[in-house]
Amino acid sequence: MAGVSILSLATAAPPHVIEQRDVIAAAPKALPGFFRQFPGMIEVFGNAGIERRRAVRPLEWYLTPHDLRERSEVYLEEALKLYEQVAKDAMDRAGVKPEEIDIAVTISSSGVATPSLEARVMSRLGFRPETRRVPIFGLGCAGGVTGLSIASKFASAEPGTTVLVVVVELCTLALRTDRDIKEDVVSAALFADGAAALVLRSGDKQENKSLARVNGSAEHTWPETLDIMGWTFDPVGFGVVLARSVPMFVERRMPEMTNTLLARCKVGIHDVARFVCHPGGGRVVDALENALKLQRGSLDHERAVLREYGNMSAPTILFALERVFAEKRRGILALSALGPGFTATMLTMETLYA
Secondary structure (H helix, E strand, C coil): CCCEEEEEEEEECCCEEEEHHHHHHHHHHHCHHHHHHCHHHHHHHHHCCCCEEEECCCHHHHCCCCCHHHHHHHHHHHHHHHHHHHHHHHHHHHCCCHHHCCEEEEECCCCCCCCCHHHHHHHHHCCCCCCEEEEECCCHHHHHHHHHHHHHHHHHCCCCCEEEEEEEEEHHHHCCCCCCCHHHHHHHHHECEEEEEEEEEECCCCHHHCCEEEEEEEEEECCCCCCCEEEEEECCEEEEEECCCHHHHHHHHHHHHHHHHHHHCCCCHHHEEEEEECCCCHHHHHHHHHHCCCCCCCCHHHHHHHHHHCECCCCHHHHHHHHHHHCCCCCEEEEEEEECCCEEEEEEEEECCC
16 A cells, blocks of 8 residues: 555534433433333443434434334435535545546445445536446444555555545434334444545655555454344344443453554554544443553543544544544554454554645
């Protein structure tokens, strides 16, 4: 991936702000049978590390029944809005015209669209008819890092290639009130909606105008771990699969795996100026700091994004990266995320601020 530069990064979130205190008040009404049986589970909302989040619909919408058709219609309508908004912003910040985009990579695991999202907006955005489309589904929370890695490999294949990466997730559309299971309560406490986009270019001679240069990437999928994270599907909609053991898994498995992944990126752990991690939840961030032997509070931007926006799945780490870029942290950054598989993914980059 030599010579692949990140020219810009933009983020966006839908307009409806949902306060966690309002979710706490609504949860026992939405799932009365569950909370009569497990009243202590209401503490999940307070322990999530979230104060508010953004959603494509107001809170009241989620408290009434919706089938897969309705949820899919909302996904298509709102995902396209966010796609256009964040793609335009990223291209404007990069000083890149839509007709310069050679490849459009779309990452989304919270809805299905065929034709895919980039196909539906490419004429409105002004992409060339020969722009190559790469829609990717199923990466979950790892999508921001893995998507950036895949896009970087595409860009590096031919000097001068410009790639737009758009990550859109509308996780609130998976909220279920028809099932009395703990996974749905945890999902209701954590998940939110958001989008991010990056513009990459290989062989860019104006690196002084870039944010960073991609160094390398790697990933690892543990055998026999398919039941840790993912979706089920039925006529009502997507159903979250989320094991409660994720923080414990992070603390036990990530120390050794971090060194392995960094070595594949040809970077030593002491060369990393800052880790940028996907903040899956308050306890997951604590576990990451322990696993990486970081001082408590080191992942401050991750906690701030989680507190203000919730867990948006794949875009969340890019919201944190945007804040790291804003403070002009110099040196090597290591982006780390976990997703369905169960897979650890990592990408390293060197910052290039003007």
